[in-house]
Every structure is written in C-alpha cells, then in structure tokens.
Amino acid sequence: MTAQNSATRPTTIAVGGLRGRFANRSVSSGTLLASLGVIAFSLTFPGTAWGLESFGPWSLVALRSVLAALTAGAFLLAVRVPLPGREHWAGLAVVAAGVVVGFPLLTTLALQTSTTSHAAVVVGLLPLTTAVVSSLRTGARPSRRFWGAAVAGAVVVLGFTLAQSGGALSAGDGFLFAALLVCAAGYTEGARLARVMAGWQVVGWALVLCLPLSVAGSVLGLAYEPVHLTAHGLVGLVWVAVGSTFFGLYVWYRGMAEIGPARASQLQLAQPLLTLIWSVALLGEHLTPAAPVAACAVLVCITVTQRVK
Structure with a gap:
C-alpha cells in the first residue's frame, strides 16, 4: 500500500461513516414525523365526534376547512411558496374535492349514526381502496396476490358492517364507503402532484382553493344548524382543523419524503387500531368483540399488499 493510499483511506472511511450517520438520522427523523401523522389521523374520528356535540355536520365540516385553510395559507405565505402552475389546478381541485371536502363531510355524516370504532374498521380499508384507484388511474398492474389480499380485506369489512347493522347496510355505512372512494381519488391525485x-x-x-366555498358553507351552516358550545365541541373542531387536517398531513408528507412511501405506509397500518383505543379512552365506547378482530384482519390484508408488487 502506498503512502498516498494510506493517507486517503482513513478519510474515505470517515466520510462514509458521516454519510451513514446522516442517513440513519434522516430515517429516524422521517419515521418520527410519519408516526406523528398516523397518531394525528387516528384522532380524527374522536375529534369529529366531540365536534358534533357543539356543531351540526355541515357547520363542523365547513368551519374545519376554514380554519385549516387559514393555517395553511399563513404557512404558505410565511415561506413564500409560489403559486402552482395552471396545469396543476385541475389536479388540486380533485384533491380538494376528495380530501378537503368529500372525506370529512361523508365521515362526519356517517358518525351521526355510526360509532367511531365501527367507522375506524370500515375506513381501515382506505389503503386498499387507494391502491385500487391508483392502479386504475396509472395503469399499473399489481400481482394476483395483491388483488387477492385486497379482495379479502374488502370481504372482511363488508362482513363486519353487515354483521353490525343486522344484515343490511345502513345509511352511515353508505357514507363511509363513499368516503373511501372520494378520499382514494384525492390521495391518488395528490401523489401524482407530489412528484x-x-x-x-x-x-x-x-385547502386554500376551497376557502371561498368553506366560508360560504360556514355562514349557511351556522344559520340553519343549532350551535351548543361545549369544551369538547371546541377542542374537537380545533383538532380536526389544525391537528388532523393541517398538522397531520404536514408531518405525514414530510416523513414520507424522508423514509419513502413504502416504509411510511407500514406505519399507517396501526391507524385503525389506534382509533379503536381512542374511541374507548376518549368517548367511552364499548367495543364489540368483532371490531378488534376485523381491524386486525384488515391490517393483515394490507400488510400483504405492502409486501407484494
């Protein structure tokens, strides 16, 4: 070994070690951020249930969107983010219709007649629904094992909802299944724009795109729906607006950017089970034996879809 090689080798090792440390630190930071996002999302249904103690469903959804849009707008202005190009506004409208308006409204309407634990199991199918919509949108062709797991998950959720509603789908179940479709479309389009x-x-x-509609909806909702302000109601409103809608999505996307969608999606598998825990701890709901069993079965099906292509 020459003197020059002897001198450069320690330097190379040191640089490689620093890169490894930074990479590990990035993975740890990304995992923490994505985990915070999952925790925030898991509290959405309990927060909505609390919000419904003070506001009607239409008022709650509109006010939630207004507060989230004002928070997001202030953040965009603070970091001086330029306006998106015209070619992106159609996609943003799909995201707004699915994630900002459709999913919150439909799940809020569902929670008027469904428990949060019931809704958590049904909406636990969202990753599978998103995968199906994404494959149709992008033309991707997942394997047969993927589709087998997806169908199995759908069968588990359908069986659970039929058993819980006496053999027939309720109006709340209809709202939840519609929420799955519109949110999956919004997630799919959002993933495309995130490139x-x-x-x-x-x-x-x-959120900002929906602000005019949200303000109008708030005025109409507050005019026609009764308002009974309570501490739970106000906390629920603030949480679903700032906690779930803005903070949750912010840390989720930041974490996903650092550790990748595949690893982040593994963390999201815990979301339905966390919601079941919150429904008992915060709302005092009593779980039926079928709820955690169905949630775990859906988790297994989703895990299979994450491990196959």
Missing part, C-alpha cells in the same frame, strides 16, 4: 411539488404544498393549496 412536481412538495406534498404539504399540495394539501395547502387544496
């Missing part, structure tokens, strides 16, 4: 702009900016601009 050309930061994911949190996609959510931020979608």
Whole structure:
C-alpha cells in the first residue's frame, strides 16, 4: 500500500461513516414525523365526534376547512411558496374535492349514526381502496396476490358492517364507503402532484382553493344548524382543523419524503387500531368483540399488499 493510499483511506472511511450517520438520522427523523401523522389521523374520528356535540355536520365540516385553510395559507405565505402552475389546478381541485371536502363531510355524516370504532374498521380499508384507484388511474398492474389480499380485506369489512347493522347496510355505512372512494381519488391525485411539488404544498393549496366555498358553507351552516358550545365541541373542531387536517398531513408528507412511501405506509397500518383505543379512552365506547378482530384482519390484508408488487 502506498503512502498516498494510506493517507486517503482513513478519510474515505470517515466520510462514509458521516454519510451513514446522516442517513440513519434522516430515517429516524422521517419515521418520527410519519408516526406523528398516523397518531394525528387516528384522532380524527374522536375529534369529529366531540365536534358534533357543539356543531351540526355541515357547520363542523365547513368551519374545519376554514380554519385549516387559514393555517395553511399563513404557512404558505410565511415561506413564500409560489403559486402552482395552471396545469396543476385541475389536479388540486380533485384533491380538494376528495380530501378537503368529500372525506370529512361523508365521515362526519356517517358518525351521526355510526360509532367511531365501527367507522375506524370500515375506513381501515382506505389503503386498499387507494391502491385500487391508483392502479386504475396509472395503469399499473399489481400481482394476483395483491388483488387477492385486497379482495379479502374488502370481504372482511363488508362482513363486519353487515354483521353490525343486522344484515343490511345502513345509511352511515353508505357514507363511509363513499368516503373511501372520494378520499382514494384525492390521495391518488395528490401523489401524482407530489412528484412536481412538495406534498404539504399540495394539501395547502387544496385547502386554500376551497376557502371561498368553506366560508360560504360556514355562514349557511351556522344559520340553519343549532350551535351548543361545549369544551369538547371546541377542542374537537380545533383538532380536526389544525391537528388532523393541517398538522397531520404536514408531518405525514414530510416523513414520507424522508423514509419513502413504502416504509411510511407500514406505519399507517396501526391507524385503525389506534382509533379503536381512542374511541374507548376518549368517548367511552364499548367495543364489540368483532371490531378488534376485523381491524386486525384488515391490517393483515394490507400488510400483504405492502409486501407484494
């Protein structure tokens, strides 16, 4: 070994070690951020149930969107994010219709007649629904094992809902299944836009895009729906607006950017089970034996879809 090689080798090892440390630190940071997002999402249904103690469903959804849009708008202005190009506004409208308006409204309407634990199991099918919509949108062709797991998960959720509702789907179940479809469309379009702009900016601009509609909805909702302010109601409103809608999506997209969608999606598998825990701890709901069993079965099906292509 020459003197020059002897001198450069320690330097190379040192640089490689620093890169490894930074990479591990990035993975740890990304995992923490994505985990915070999952925790925030898991509290959405309990927060909505609390919000319904003070506001009607239409008022709650509209006010939630207004507060989230104002928060997002202030953040976009603070970091001086430029306006998206015209070619992106149609996609942002799909995100807004699915994630900002459709999913919150439909799940809020469902929670008027469904428990949060019941809704958590049904909406636990969202990753599978998103995968199906994404494959149709992008033309991707997952394997037969993927589709087998997806169908199995759908059968588990359908069987659970039929058993819980006496053999027939309720209106609340209809709202939940519709929420799955519109949210999956919004997620799919958001993922496409996230290739050309930061994911949190996609959510931020979608919220801002809905602000005029949200303000109008708030005025009409507050005029026609009764308001009974309670501490639970106000906390629920603030949480679903700032906690779930803005903070949750912000840290989720930041974490996903650092550790990748595949690893982040593994963390999201815990979301339905966390919601079941919150429904008992915060709302005092009593779980039927079928709820955790169905949630675990759906988790297994989703895990299979994450491990196959």
